[in-house]
Amino acid sequence: MLSMRLVEQPAPAGSRDVDQLVSWLLDTLEFVRRSGDDWTGEGVHSPIHRILCEYMLKQPGQGWDAQTLGDELGLSPTAIQYQLGKLNECGLTAAVNRDGWRVHHLRNGSLSNAVEMMANEARLVLEQRLRMLEGWMKESDLRMNIPSEKKDEGQFQIQIRGRAPLLEGQDELDAFLLDLGLLGDRVRRPxxxxxxxxxxxxxxxxxxxxxxxxxxxxxxxxxxxPRLTRTLDRFRAAGLVERIPRIDRLPVTLWSALHSQHDRRGSDWLMKKGGLSRIDEKVAKKIIKALDGGTFNVESCEKIFVSVEPKEQMVLLNLLGGKLPIGWRLCGAKSGQVCEKVLAKADRTFRRIKRVAETLEKAIQVD
Incomplete structure (x- = not known):
């Protein structure tokens, strides 16, 4: 059954070093999970890196069993089998039975063919899993009233795993969240x-x-x-959720900041250093008049700022020392829109993998 992780990485532009390209491929498929940059010694690579570089990529039409690879690499067959199992699960390699041994090989005899098959299968599985959202997600145009931030593009990271039979006490939503890695590596059940x-x-x-x-x-x-943020950021990394400024709460936040600074520093400071000089003079005078008269409340704040663009309001809030809350929401009014955005990010990552695979094959032929 297909089981893989995708972690978007910057494309290795211009690089033709085989070790660097293989490392990029392993990082993108998250075969080697590490917490820092110094994860290997000098010139020492992980077993899965050596299996690809020294055997499968150099002789893509051949196959190897765990015993042979273990003898060559100085590792136990069990350790080698674990590495080969990860390659099989993601769809890069397959295995056939030969004389009582499981012989592992690149699918269809080349890395580019194997990557193409892996990408097509993974995309299909992901698309089918995302269709489940249609039965759970409530359609809402109101959800998308606040414009999306174009700069809110974090690193795409998702797990893609085919559906398995449900465990006892598990339902389809539990399986969906686990298959896409949305509950994290260690699920904490109360x-x-x-x-x-x-x-x-x-x-x-x-x-x-x-x-x-x-x-x-x-x-x-x-x-x-921190725990809430980590959970929401996992949804965001998978492309299902986006982060936006809570513009709907601008009136309340502005009212609080203006009222606080007026009580501390007075009207003159608001007009000069507080930022009111950056907006329309008539609007600024209305604010000062309401503050001095004690009639400035959330409702009057919303009415006064109705003619001021949200971006200008956010600049003013920043100058006043206030902070606009951040909100998280699903990245579409309908389930189909959410699916399209997730699949678009997955397709972008798969295109990079295909380009790197082609570059790798050319670099190996030259060597």
Whole structure:
């Protein structure tokens, strides 16, 4: 059954070094998971790196069993079998039985063919898994009222795994979240048997009409901010969720910042250093008049700023020392729109893998 991870990496532009290209490929498929850059000694590569470089890529039409590779690399057949199993699961290699041994080889006799087959199969599995959103996600045009931020492009990271039979006590949504890696590597299930935090938050986003902020999440689930942020960022990395400024809360945030600075520093400071001089003079005078008269509230703030662009309001808020809350929401009003965005990011990563595979084959032929 297909099981792989995709982690988007910057394309190795111009590089024709075989070791660098293979390392990029392994990093993109997250075969070698590491926490820092100094993960190997000088010139020492992981076993899976050596299997590809020294055997499968140099002789793509041949096959090897775990015993032979273990003798060559100085590792036990069990350790080699584990590495070969990861290559088989992602779809780069396959295995056939020969004289009682499992012989492993690149699919269809070349890296470019193997990558093409892997990409097609993985995309199909991902598309089929994402179709499940149609039955769970509530359509809402109101959800997309706030424009998306074009710069909110984090590193794409997703797990793609075919559906397996459900475990006891598991439903389709649990399997979906696990197959796409949305619950993390270590799923923390509460002692009382209630659903994990990731599921609760994802269910909320499926039915929400407005973005979810950290403050709202804290009130609802009562855990720590870092844990909530990690959960939401996993959804965002997979392309299902996007992060946006809570422009709908601008009036409240501006009112609080203006009121606070007026009480501390007065009207003159607001007009000169507080940023009111950057907006229309009539609007600024209305604000000062309301503040001095004690009639400045959230409703009047919203009415006064109705003619000011949201970007200008955010600049003013920044000058006042305020901070606009960030919200998370599903990246589409309908399930089809969410699926398209996730698949587009996966396709972009697969295109890079195909280009690197072709470059690798040319570099090996030259050597």
């Amino acid at each position: 002692a009382d048997g209630s659903p994990p935090l990731g599921r609760l938050m994802f269910e909320h986003l499926l039915n929400a009409h407005t973005p979810l902020s950290l403050d709202e999440a804290l009130d609802q689930w009562g855990t720590t901010r």
